[in-house]
Amino acid sequence: ALTVKSTLGGGVLTVSGTSTYTGGTTVNSGVTLLVNGSTSSGTVTVNGTLGGTGTIGGNVNFASGAALLNASLPLTVSGSVTLNNTTVTTTTALTSSGSPYTLLNAGSITGGSSVNATPGAGSIAAGYIGTVSISGNKIILTVVSAGTTGTWTDGSGTDNNWSDSGNWSGGVPQNAGDTAIFGNTVSPVNLDASESVGALNFNQASAYTISGGN
Secondary structure (H helix, E strand, O other): OOEEEEOOOOOOOEEOEOOOOOOOEOOOOOOOEEOOOOOOOOOOEEEEEOOOOOEEEEEEEEEOEEEEEOOOOOOOOEEEEEOOOEHHHHHOOEEOOOEEEEEEEEEEOOOOOOOOOOOOOEEEEEOOOEEEEEEEEEEEEEEEEEEEEEEEEOOOOOOOOOHHHHHEEOOOOOOOOOEEEEEOOOEEEEEOOOOOEEEEOOOOOOOOOOOOOO
């Protein structure tokens, strides 16, 4: 078995060529293994950080708290990948342009359709939010605008139109990253145009009526 460790802390080992080593590999905490070439069939156990743009021929098991580092191209794992409270960090702060981003391709990913991973600090640009998910046998990062959080106030008194900024506090929620909050002001809401929002929050036991749209 091969253990990648550093007595200095924060060490980085980069595999650029083709490795024919078939045994297991353990990446210690505080150490980064970058596979930019290819490795053989051995299982890689990650306690630190794994990244690169190459191909790992075996399985990859992330220990609790380990990290996946993604650069410009995804890492490919021929075998299975197991995530465990994994932090996904990118080398560049990402925006919604180009989203969703493929971070890793795998032969299979354990855990069905769920993913136990979160974006790391510095991976998402200011004003955006990111979520990590599984799409088929890929780990992807979706980045959207942090958006507007609007609270319905029906403040204008002249109409109940969704698109009227006078009816909202904090702005009109009109985009996929926006949140619409309906609280103490209970009044009919006229959806005078088709809208797409990220979330609807109802913080009032009384019934709201949202009607209209096209």
